[in-house]
Amino acid sequence: MGFMQSYAIIGTGAVGGYYGACLQKAGFPVHFLLRSDYDRVKEKGLIVESIYGDFTLPRVNAYRDPSQMPQCDVIIVALKSTQNHLLPQLLKPLVGENSIIILLQNGLNFEREIAKIFPQSFIMGGLCFICANKITAGHIRHLDYQEIVLAEYALNYQSCGITGRMEAIAKDFQKANVKIALKADLLQSRWEKLVWNIPYNSLSVILNATTQAIMGDRHSRQLVEAIMQEVAIGARSCQREISASFIVKMLSHTENMKPYLTSMKLDYNFKRPLEIEGILGNALEMAREKATELPKISMLYQQLKFLDTQNRK
Template sequence: MCDRKYAILGTGALGGFYGGKLQKAGLDVHFLLRSDYDHVKKYGLLVESKDGDFALPQVNAYQDIEKMPQCDVVVVALKTTQNYLLPKLLPPIVKNGGVVLVLQNGLGIEEEIAQIIGNVSIIGGLCFLCSNKVAQGHICHLDYGHITLGEYIPGYPTVGITDKIQQIAHDFHRAGIAIELAEDLLLARWKKLVWNIPYNGLSVILNARTDELMADMYTCKLVEQLMFEVAAGANSHGRNIPDSFIQKMLDYTVKMKPYRTSMKIDYDECRPLEIEAIFGNPIRQAQTAGASLLQISCIYNQLKFLDTKNQKQ
């Protein structure tokens, strides 16, 4: 029996789903909430899922980080636009020698965590999940759900499969969550950007779901071009993404249920967009290696305009 204690920072579409699955499997899970706190404290969490619906009438819900117990594994499931909160959230809650599991999109995230807190292991997690929060404490899981895990070492060298990620993987497997272990976290992050950059960006700019982008020959071609440019960015850092992987991502999305991306939902709800983590950081990292990501830079500039305009409404 696992005696690791988990904290979930950000109980939304992602944190609520994975945290709920972990608790359902019998793990000790503690949830930090904001606007949903009163509802979840009273009624718990409800997860509608393609893998089977379930309800957790009682969960360990908190509104104040100082009232949460120290945990062995702290799961960061916030949007990267809220990472300014982490210097206050992480130090009180993660045990000395514990694990910070970063379930966020983009590049350079683990480096930010390492600057905030020391004497912990940092694991990056890439979530392939179609899930939305449809009401307070109510998560709707539409498709997929597996996570790729890789351990972070400064400079992002290839470190192989460590004991820490195997321990976390065991807990997630127990909860029915499919896990892939990555020997190279930086490569895994660039590979996730192959999907995130075209679909998140174009969904906002073109006001389209994933199925609409794939049904049109012109936008489908644009998606593919952006994917190859992401691969060029990865290559500038010595990471090779084969053409077969790009085709896999295109096929994967065609088969996916019609999906409004997380960035499109944020835009529709007038929330800040994760532009810097998903677009800005890859552009800057490629530039330092002498590569120019021209089409991605075009998407970046359009998103910055739309986001600024949206925030003024």
Template sequence: MGDRTYGILGTGALGGFYGAKLQKAGHNVHFLLKSDYPDVKQNGLIVESKDGDFILPQVQAYNEVGKMPRCDVVVVALKTTQNNLLPQMLPPVIKDDGVVLVLQNGLGIEAEIAQIVGNVKVIGGLCFLCSNKVGPGHIRHLDYGQITLGEYAANYHPTGITDKMREIAADFENAGISIEQLEDLLLGRWKKLVWNIPYNGLSVILNARTDELMADIHTRQLVENLMFEVALGAKSTGRLIPESFIQTMLDYTVKMIPYRTSMKIDFDECRPLEVEAIFGNPLRKAEAAGVNLPLIRCLYQQLKFLDGKRKR
């Protein structure tokens, strides 16, 4: 086991789950919290999980980044809607030879973070996790948990599998978290969007579960059309998503347990929607390459309206 210290920015359903698993496996983990801070400082973290429940009665909890030590690995587990805070939050907590691990949805976030942290390495992690926060410091892990890692290089040039990726993968696997390693982070990000764009978007706009969207022939077709547009966007940045991958995603979703998407959960709980990371950034990437994605733009505009209406 490495002796890397971990800093978790955002101790919620996702950051709290992975951070607790790492600490349980013996890693030195520092947790940043907001409203849950007093409770977690006093009582630690509770994880109910299909893989076994556990309690960490004591954790290293902080309510300000300034009080945290510099860490080897800083895990960004905020919602992307809070990424405007990162220019202040990241520099004080990351070691000069550290790694920022971005466990967020959407496209282009690693490039934004690389701008902030300069020469520090940035690794993207695509999480396949069903987990909810059910109370302060109380996490309920429902299903999945795998992370797909890929290292960021300027302009999302593929890096292959790097030593830093292997080190972090080893820590997570040691903590019982399944890891896949990617040679090309951007391709992985686009592939995840093949699922996220249609299902996150339509679940909010049409107030629907994934199974309802797949049972209706019209939305079933719209989902597929949206997936093909995501592949078109990927192609505009030089990444090829084969048609068979789209068919696999459709088949996989039909067989899935009816699922409330992360964006639908955010919407139902009146949190801001991750519209820019999941829809806006891919759109702008493709349009910068001269490719229009009219259906994704339509969903983007509808979601911006719904997100803005709640704020107004």
């Protein structure tokens, strides 16, 4: 039996709970930070209904307070980016000398922020392609997909290739039967994910529509494509290239998807804060730093800010 990396999960919702449960099922030591679900999970563990087979973990290491948790080799952050202001205090007790922090979050620029606060740690970005939701406390339903795209952060998003640390984490996830793809350039991967996230998250809220309805109408479909092309302009301002064929792939992938409510639309329906800054604001800011304006995305941003404020009044 070789050395097994220990994992901390910050934010045990659908995504963090699913990946953490898969790692524990495969035999890895996993420590879960919870808030409202703490009592239920401490007592009953985690239930996972999955297209790859249901399973229950009757006992998990559950914590309400990060200062009670051990320092871990790998810390997975699966909180919504609207809660990132809490990260400095949540992570501080968990971060050891060579800790790896993986941000499984939507959007752009969070790695740069965390690297400033924890300069001794290795920071990675994980992009999740998963359909999962939390039914009740400690009960996760995994509907489709589960791949993670993982890349490491280097100062100012320089491309740093595929590191040994990434390969070690990939081995662990493969052992846990989770698909993982390693990428050499985190910023490229982040912009690619925005090609999907910016149009569909924004329009699902603004137009009050599923992805299927958006793709089924000629006008909204044209709008999606125009927004995707503007995301590519943003990427180009950061010296990253998004090909026309990648945009075509995202459009056809969405046409073939099961009808799906985006995470932003679900947040809107439940009157939770929307991830507007992470998904749109930071992309606009990054492009502006390079003297590039993205007018369509800017308009979506302003509309969402208005809707978000009205919705939570």
